[in-house]
Amino acid sequence: MVSERPRQPQRALGSQAAPDRRSDDPASRPRQLRRLGRDLQPQSGRGPELRAVDDGQTASPAVTRSVGVRAAGRTGALKRRTGDPWKPADRYGRELPPFTVNLVVRDVQRAVGFLTPVLGATIHYADPDFAAITVGGVEMMLHADHTYDKHPWYAPLTRGERRGLGAELRVFGIDPDEVERRAREHGATVVQPATTKGHGWREVMVEDPDGYLWAVGVPAPSKRGS
Template sequence: MRRRARRERPRACLALRCGDDRGHRAALGRGHAHDGAPRGDRVKKRKTQPWMTAADYGRTLGGLSVNLIVRDVARSLPFYTGVLGLSALYSDGDFAALEGHGVRLQLHADHTYERMPWAERLQGLGKRGFGAEIRILGIEPDAAERRAREAGYTVLVATRDWPHGWRDCVLEDPDGYTFAVGTPLPA
């Protein structure tokens, strides 16, 4: 059986400023990745111009991408851009697309999932990420820990060397999602 050559996926940053070093505020106010999506989707319908359609953005994703549902996208962005050093490709009050260190990450505000059958579970005040740890290799842990502390975020585990071959720290975002960030130890 002959296999088709896999078509290279377009990068979201081609449609926008890639690696915008002005931070998340520079990305605010541009369209939204879910506009133009078919109505079978069950998420809240947007009324603004699209950044790109949900289908177009979805085609840029490959492998593992993480979508976190957060209470407030604007409140969460400084953690992801300032502490973790991800670039905001796009953000508004409903959605943010971020990338960096080999990671593609999306944030969706709670209200964008109000039509999902499990939406009422988002109403609780508890932490959301407990039980899952998102690991990102390639972020300098001492610097990330310092930035987190300076910005008032929770450092769950201070930077240290681990038997599994990483030097990392464990940080918590405003909604309780847990990130272990670090670099490999020399062999």
């Protein structure tokens, strides 16, 4: 008679040990934002991988992988995507311009669902871990909280503290009145309505789902004669 060996308990990896349930509960999000980005999800049932690519560079076909495994050769970030990446990380890094912006967000899909309709972002690639986007001509990255589980600021991120306080993401050349309209339509927070300022901008300030502040504007009409 062969006796069964007792099963070893599974240990939680990375951010699975302490998820930010308060911030990521879909029921707590504005209904409009929950609807946004729905078309980015696959219908195969394999997972929440996002496959939208606006620049014609499609990602490789998805392969069967376990969700929640760590990337090969890495000791840090937890990976949740279930398919092949858009392109190798080292290739993407070498292609970046001198200045880029990286935002660490609770939910990549939710962030994409704000940036695309409200600020007209171009989505090059997005999955549950990462997105490569362009906003106002600036290349940007979005990284999900769980990919930063080995960084020193992971604990403050998962405590739900406000992000980006004291920083403004300023985008010049997008109609602020139209941005305000779209923000209200999609349930986003308008911190300051479209206003003509003394520094020569007509601008609006909107807050994205993670609390980052976007100041969007165009040149204000000149008060001087032509």
